[in-house]
Amino acid sequence: xxxxxxxxxxxxxxxxxxxxxxxxxxxxxxxxxxxxxxxxxxxxxxxxxxxxxxxxxxxxxxxxxxxxxxxxxxxxxxxxxxxxxxxxxxxxxxxxxxxxxxxxxxxxxxxxxxxxxxxxxxxxxxxxxxxxxxxxxxxxxxxxxxxxxxxxxxxxxxxxxxxxxxxxxxxxxxxxxxxxxxxxxxxxxxxxxxxxxxxxxxxxxxxxxxxxxxxxxxxxxxxxxxxxxxxxxxxxxxxxxxxxxxxxxxxxxxxxxxxxxxxxxxxxxxxxxxxxxxxxxxxxxxxxxxxxxxxxxxxxxxxxxxxxxxxxxxxxxxxxxxxxxxxxxxxxxxxxxxxxxxxxxxxxxxxxxxxxxxxxxxx
RNA sequence: UGGGGCGUCGCCAAGUGGUAAGGCAUCGGCUUUUGGUGCCGACAUUCGUUGGUUCGAAUCCAGCCGCCCCAG
Numbered sequence: 001x002x003x004x005x006x007x008x009x010x011x012x013x014x015x016x017x018x019x020x021x022x023x024x025x026x027x028x029x030x031x032x033x034x035x036x037x038x039x040x041x042x043x044x045x046x047x048x049x050x051x052x053x054x055x056x057x058x059x060x061x062x063x064x065x066x067x068x069x070x071x072x073x074x075x076x077x078x079x080x081x082x083x084x085x086x087x088x089x090x091x092x093x094x095x096x097x098x099x100x101x102x103x104x105x106x107x108x109x110x111x112x113x114x115x116x117x118x119x120x121x122x123x124x125x126x127x128x129x130x131x132x133x134x135x136x137x138x139x140x141x142x143x144x145x146x147x148x149x150x151x152x153x154x155x156x157x158x159x160x161x162x163x164x165x166x167x168x169x170x171x172x173x174x175x176x177x178x179x180x181x182x183x184x185x186x187x188x189x190x191x192x193x194x195x196x197x198x199x200x201x202x203x204x205x206x207x208x209x210x211x212x213x214x215x216x217x218x219x220x221x222x223x224x225x226x227x228x229x230x231x232x233x234x235x236x237x238x239x240x241x242x243x244x245x246x247x248x249x250x251x252x253x254x255x256x257x258x259x260x261x262x263x264x265x266x267x268x269x270x271x272x273x274x275x276x277x278x279x280x281x282x283x284x285x286x287x288x289x290x291x292x293x294x295x296x297x298x299x300x301x302x303x304x305x306x307x308x309x310x311x312x313x314x315x316x317x318x319x320x321x322x323x324x325x326x327x328x329x330x331x332x333x334x335x336x337x338x339x340x341x342x343x344x345x346x347x348x349x350x351x352x353x354x355x356x357x358x359x360x361x362x363x
Numbered sequence: 364u365g366g367g368g369c370g371u372c373g374c375c376a377a378g379u380g381g382u383a384a385g386g387c388a389u390c391g392g393c394u395u396u397u398g399g400u401g402c403c404g405a406c407a408u409u410c411g412u413u414g415g416u417u418c419g420a421a422u423c424c425a426g427c428c429g430c431c432c433c434a435g
Contacts, residue, residue, distance in 0.1 A: 010396090050396065094398095101397040133396090158396070203396040210398090241398045251374045251387040257400090307395055333399065 002026045003174060004119055004126035006111060007065065007073075008050075009058030010203065011196050012132030014065050015185045016176045018192050020130060021069060028126060029066040029073040031059050032115045034082040049207040051102070061196060074124060081114040082106070091214050094238035097263035098337030101161075102205050108164035112173060128174040135159040135349075136178035137170060140290070146170035147290035150347035153181040160306040163341045163352035164287050214238060221266030223250060226259065226275060237261050240268050242358075243276060243333020257333075277330035278358040283340050286321045286353035290344075293317065293351070300350060301343040302327075304334055310343045323353065326362045334358035 003025045005017045021027045035055040048054060059075055066073035086106050093100035116129040134151035135158055146167055151157040165173070177185060182201070189197035206213060218235040225231055232250050234240065239247075244258040248270065259276040260269030286293075294317040301310035302325055311331065316324040325340055334355060341352035 008396090012396095090397095099398050103397050106397095161396070201395080205397050243399055245400075246389095249373095249388065251389095253375070253386065255387070305395095305399075306397075307400085335398070338398070 001128060002028070002126040003128045003130050004028045004030050004116060004124065006115060006129065006131040007031050007062035008132070008203075009061035009196070010132070011189050011194070011199050011201075012134070012177060012185060014062075014132070014194050014196055015180075015188045015192075016130055016132040017065065017069065017071065018188060018194070019176045020174075021071065027071050028124060029062060029071050030076050030115065030119055030124070031062045031074075032076050032078040032082075032110065033059070034078050034086075034110070036079040036083060039083070049204045050106075051206045051213075065194065065196075074119065074122070076115050076118045076122070078110050078114045078118065082110055085109040085114075087213060091216075093337050094210070094214060095216065095263075096337075097237050097261040099241040099335040100337050101339055103161045104164055104339050107161050108166075108169075112162075112165055112169050116172065127172075129172055130174040130176055132177055133158045133162060133175050134177050134180075134182075135162055135175055137173060137175045143291065145290060145292075148349040149178075149290075150343070150349070151177070152179045156182045158306070159347075159349050160303050160339070160341050163289055163339065163349050165289065166287070170289075210238075211236075219266060221268065223248065223268050223270055226269060226271050231256075231270060234268050237263060237266060237268055241333075242335035261336075273332065276332055278327070278332075278334040279330050279360055279362045280324060280326040281334050281340060281358045282322065282324055282356045283353035284322045284356045286317075286323055286351055288351035290348040291350050294323070301345065303341045303343065304331060304338065304355070310347075315342060321353070322356075 003020050005013065005020060005027055007013045007017060007029045008031065017027055017029060033055060034051060035053055048057075063073050086102050086109070089105055090100045090102050111131065112129065116126075119126070134153055134156040136149040136151060138147050138149065139145070140147050148159055148162060148165070148170065150159045180188075186197060216236070216238070219237075220233050220235055221237060223231040223234055240258045240261060242258055242261065245255055248256055248258070250256055250270065254272055256270040257273055257276050258268055259271040261267075262269065288294075294315060297314055297316040300313060300315045302313045302315075303310050312328045314326045316326065318324060336355050336357055338355050339352050340355050342350035344350055
């Protein structure tokens with residue numbers, strides 16, 4: 001099979017390429033370019049990140065890998081799409097008092113969409129598109145659906161970031177690392193003597209100040225407690241997210257967390273940990289993945305953030321791609337704009353949506 | 364300028380003669396392909412100030428400075 005492999009310059013995608021080549025596939029390397037040099041001249045983010053001015057170093061690493069393995073390599077320019085679909089959304093969400101998750105959007109619209117599409121348009125032929133994501137993809141004959149499941153390595157599972165992929169996209173995708181553990185992947189990297197074999201894991205979206213991306217003027221407003229008492233001033237609600245503790249600069253007898261963002265009043269509401277616990281949430285723009293859309297309420301497991309162990313909840317579909325999710329136990333830091341991803345007891349990704357609002361009561 | 368009270372890290376606050384708790388904030392690290400959370404570590408040679416008593420004071424005494432309250 002001819003497989004286009006999305007390379008980030010890191011360990012995982014490099015090993016994915018090696019594995020597929022070893023399996024006898026005809027592989028092609030490709031890296032998406034998302035940093036628009038012309039637009040972001042004055043931004044300086046120091047450390048490595050997904051969206052970073054040091055993108056060229058990653059491209060250099062990916063290119064070197066392909067040369068070493070004698071594999072064709074291409075850089076696919078996705079800067080326009082990335083600006084329009086990821087960065088513009090990132091900005092409007094933050095300014096609206098919500099907390100976006102750029103990775104979720106990027107995967108569904110850029111990495112697994114614009115990248116392979118542009119590659120094809122450039123005349124690069126391939127049957128499947130592969131990445132180094134930790135998640136398992138399979139096809140269920142009975143349901144006639146592609147199904148996404150959490151990775152074998154629970155610690156590295158990235159299925160949360162992939163829940164918005166559609167059946168048509170999944171049909172063209174291959175995820176070779178789903179059954180591997182991170183340690184195994186590193187071992188393979190060492191076996192192939194890859195220069196990235198010891199490269200650190202984590203990758204932030206952006207390591208600089210997000211105001212670099214938002215490019216907006218400070219808008220001072222008040223920190224208030226839940227009774228409305230003014231506790232201090234902030235420089236813009238987009239600098240905060242529900243559940244945030246650090247960087248508030250306000251002392252109290254116990255730690256304070258952001259428990260609310262009011263765009264109209266331009267206020268950031270603070271409270272104790274227990275004040276931020278939520279019993280339910282409303283989700284919108286729900287997409288379904290491993291199963292057809294729910295028509296009645298069901299018990300499921302949900303993740304409110306990637307690194308969370310799925311927690312039991314009830315999903316009540318409300319039609320029109322919305323649903324109410326009721327937790328069995330109250331959850332912290334339920335932030336509008338973030339995603340709620342549905343799982344079953346076996347770790348299959350059922351679907352998910354964007355958190356529209358969180359509620360203290362169970363409805 | 365009569366009476367009373369108070370002044371310990373950026374904030375709150377223990378400590379009332381034996382050589383400065385704790386919480387919050389802040390900073391650093393770890394964790395993490397969003398935001399964030401969590402965890403670990405750092406953080407007052409000094410107790411408004413000047414003198415005195417004492418082997419020894421943030422703790423006792425006196426003056427001064429500052430703040431608060433009640434009377435006026």
